[in-house]
Amino acid sequence: MSSVQGVSLWQQDQTYWSQQQAQSSASSAQASLIGVIGTAMVDQAKGEASIANGTALKRTNSALSAAVQQALQVVNGDTSTSSSSSSSSSSTSSSTASTPATPTPATAVGTVPLTTGTSLQTLGILAGGTITVTTAATTTTYTSTGTDTVGDLINALNVDLPTNAQVTASLNSKGQLVITARNTKDPVTISGTGIDASVIGFGVGHETFSPITPKATTGTTSSTSSTSTSSSSSTSSSSSTKSSSTKTKPTNDSSVAESSFTTAASLLSASGVSGSLVDMLA
DSSP: OOOOOOOOHHHHHHHHHHHHHHHHHHHHHHHHHHHHHHHHHHHHHHHHHHHHHHHHHHHHHHHHHHHHHHHHHHHHOSHHHHHHHHHHHHHHHHHHHHOOOOOBOOEEEOSSOOOTTOBHHHHTOOTTOEEEEEETTEEEEEEOOSSOBHHHHHHHHTOOOTTSOOEEEEEOTTSOEEEEESSSSOOEEEEESTTTTGGGTOOTTOSEEOOBOOOOOOOOOHHHHHHHHHHHHHHHHHHHHHHHHHHTSOTTOHHHHHHHOOOHHHHHHHTTOOSOOOOTTO
């Protein structure tokens, strides 16, 4: 008979308990890892809540401070504002009297949109056609070659020679040709052969441009100063009366407080944080 090989019950029992112990150790390690991860997530949430809470508290404190100052201004009146306005008015008067009038140079702005690459022949200025710009006793006359452009015309007008018209030329943001006198005294006149001037934006009735001289500012007289002083005195007196009548009001007026303060939740909402203020550090 062949021998039967088997495992004893004791060996089976030992194997079973060994497997159970290994499985228990693995379960304990897994539970420990889950606990560590859970603690880390709680700490992260508390940290983020602490930062958000601190920001919310700062906004609330700033809003409360502003509300307190506004309430104090309402209770104490606006005497300082009146005095400040009076002083500001006086200084403005003297500043205006000392500001000189500055004339503006004559500036011609065309009415036709152009580019520096626009061909003059395309506009209707043929070979031999002329554009003339005059300032006082000096004149620049540009004669078209038939193959030139608006850019060539601008370059010719910008040549600064004593015998040329004292102007500068350029295109503005709308493409309009702008010709400006180099000084604040000379007028600028633009003309051309036939309708050559009109095709670049300077037609009949839009040919001569004069410098603009603002009206001279007159100095402040002694009578005006006296009137200003009187006005300041009456303002101060009025402010003093208002201040005296205001001081009779109690500083703990509940209606003022109710109209000036709001809840922390409202202040947070106005600052961009909705909801109520809670302690998120716990």
